[in-house]
Amino acid sequence: MHQPSLFEPAEMLPSRLPPGLSYQPEFLTEAEEAGLIELIRSLPLAAAKYKQYTARRRVVSYGGSYDYDANRLLPAAPLVDELKPLRERVAAWAGVAPEDLVHALVAEYAPGTPLGWHRDVPNFEHVFGVSLGSEAMLRFRPYPPETARREDVLRVPVAPRSIYAMRGPSRWDWQHSVPPVAALRWSVTFRTRRDYHQGREQTNGVSKQMGSESIYPTDESTMVTTISR
Ligand SMILES: O=C(O)CCC(=O)C(=O)O
Numbered sequence: 689m690h691q692p693s694l695f696e697p698a699e700m701l702p703s704r705l706p707p708g709l710s711y712q713p714e715f716l717t718e719a720e721e722a723g724l725i726e727l728i729r730s731l732p733l734a735a736a737k738y739k740q741y742t743a744r745r746r747v748v749s750y751g752g753s754y755d756y757d758a759n760r761l762l763p764a765a766p767l768v769d770e771l772k773p774l775r776e777r778v779a780a781w782a783g784v785a786p787e788d789l790v791h792a793l794v795a796e797y798a799p800g801t802p803l804g805w806h807r808d809v810p811n812f813e814h815v816f817g818v819s820l821g822s823e824a825m826l827r828f829r830p831y832p833p834e835t836a837r838r839e840d841v842l843r844v845p846v847a848p849r850s851i852y853a854m855r856g857p858s859r860w861d862w863q864h865s866v867p868p869v870a871a872l873r874w875s876v877t878f879r880t881r882r883d884y885h886q887g888r889e890q891t892n893g894v895s896k897q898m899g900s901e902s903i904y905p906t907d908e909s910t911m912v913t914t915i916s917r
């Protein structure tokens with residue numbers, strides 16, 4: 689379960705956060721950020737596909753690639769060596785072993801690129817996201833959507849060089865989205881396997897039924913858009 693930590697200086701955060709969300713600014717130095725951006729520019733990013741749609745952000749994934757037609761996770765290339773130092777840093781921050789971060793997704797958002805409302809695919813449990821380049825707004829709304837009202841949407845600005853964690857309710861009982869970014873931004877998200885945590889921690893009754901996934905397409909990586917408000 690999420691616990692408040694030193695990483696959450698109250699003055700940096702909106703007054704309400706979805707439970708289970710952690711955020712820390714200045715996780716990386718500017719030099720580290722610049723090095724990562726240079727690396728990402730050399731990676732084979734490609735416009736992601738979601739069923740018949742092509743997403744506007746460009747991505748490359750490591751450790752697994754979700755097939756939205758077959759609704760299953762396919763093997764993907766292992767993490768490139770150059771991203772292993774970042775994975776170690778993220779793992780240390782998150783309190784997990786580096787190799788437990790089995791999935792990594794590098795995403796590039798050109799100016800004007802949004803990411804639609806979704807939950808990440810149910811094969812994974814915790815999600816840790818490092819932001820590079822420019823600020824974005826992460827929005828959260830309760831899930832399932834029919835219970836959501838406009839005033840339930842919470843906005844969490846994520847700065848370049850920051851890191852966030854989505855665990856517990858923020859990961860399973862809320863959807864998230866990113867409205868069109870103003871300037872070029874990248875995120876590197878790492879995920880643990882869902883079954884890795886089973887038996888290790890209480891889930892506090894949080895619903896993790898996969899059945900809902902087919903009704904509301906929920907993407908980890910390649911969603912164009914689902915329901916916008
Ligand atoms: O860019 C971000 O920080 C959000 C990424 C995201 O939600 C995802 O890849 O599932």
Ligand SMILES: [Fe+2]
Binds near residue numbers: 807808908
């Ligand atoms: Fe996501």
